[in-house]
Amino acid sequence: MNRKWQQAVVVANGDYPTHLVPLRYINEASYLISCDGAADQLISKGIIPDFIVGDGDSISLTNKEKYSSIIKIYTEQETNDLTKAITFLMNRGYNDITIVGATGKREDHTLGNISLLMEYIQNIKVKMITDYGIFYPCIDHFQEIITLGSQVSIINFGATHLKTNSLVYPIRDFTNWWQGTLNESSKELVEIDGHGKFLVFVAFK
């Protein structure tokens, strides 16, 4: 039996996207969630999300009142707004989630949001689209069709036996983030295998 994929898009609290690809995901989302820190900007562009999720302290009072029927406030401080949004979606059966607007601004928040992908991937299909490319969290296997010659970076989260025959430069079980950056695809179908978790970034070409 094939798993049924329910797609949704989350707009997170970083810089609002400017690149065509993440913007298209927002415009074409069948189900759109905004973290409350991104809601004012989204609404100012005429886009009303299906729900606004967060701790409720990063949205203007005007919008908080006007859109109160679609705001879900979670006050617990153990998770950030992005995780609140993902949990909200998972509880409603969404299992194929694209995150946009999660980078830019404070770099420690960017690091946090990127690393959360490695938690989410344990339960759902998920990717993050920035103004520069796409982050794919992976367990054991990566497979995507991407433009030949695209810049590809691999950030290892403890995987062993990393191997590929679709990148220009050899890969290994990287122990620091910079080691797996600046590679390039040598085939249209890029496949990377390993035992465990790793993160693949594909830059827009």
Next chain:
Amino acid sequence: MNRKWQQAVVVANGDYPTHLVPLRYINEASYLISCDGAADQLISKGIIPDFIVGDGDSISLTNKEKYSSIIKIYTEQETNDLTKAITFLMNRGYNDITIVGATGKREDHTLGNISLLMEYIQNIKVKMITDYGIFYPCIDHFQEIITLGSQVSIINFGATHLKTNSLVYPIRDFTNWWQGTLNESSKELVEIDGHGKFLVFVAFK
């Protein structure tokens, strides 16, 4: 015998800084190095660095000719421009280096540059100043006087026995990046101890 600190500032290939703190480091540098990808913008602001270091393919032909006497081109592709600049400085005896302009743009480059701090700290004193705060790579110990109530994040690079009594929330031997984010200083003198490498980010308040 006290070690003599020789200070220098490196402008890297990310977004050119806009915050007052990194801009002040550029303006007040006693010795200023530009990665070649940042040189055009630096020069356009009327600031001529002491040296421009890199692979020479990211600077305009006009500036490449005009400033040929201060350009050092390293063509090897094993290291990025930031590491070429740091190596250049270390070979000249600089051992207290501040990096600015190393984030923004492609997030995989940002991750790479941040992680390189953990290599550099093995040989020199180094920090990275962004538009949002300061990254301090640490081995065993962190100690800085910072504004009370500053947001502090700890990214663990394998350290054990992490402990502090100068942050609001308890810390532990974090295994994923997001776990150590969103803490806050509870004393002006912030000290964090551990066995091994970790990275501390202090957001500007």
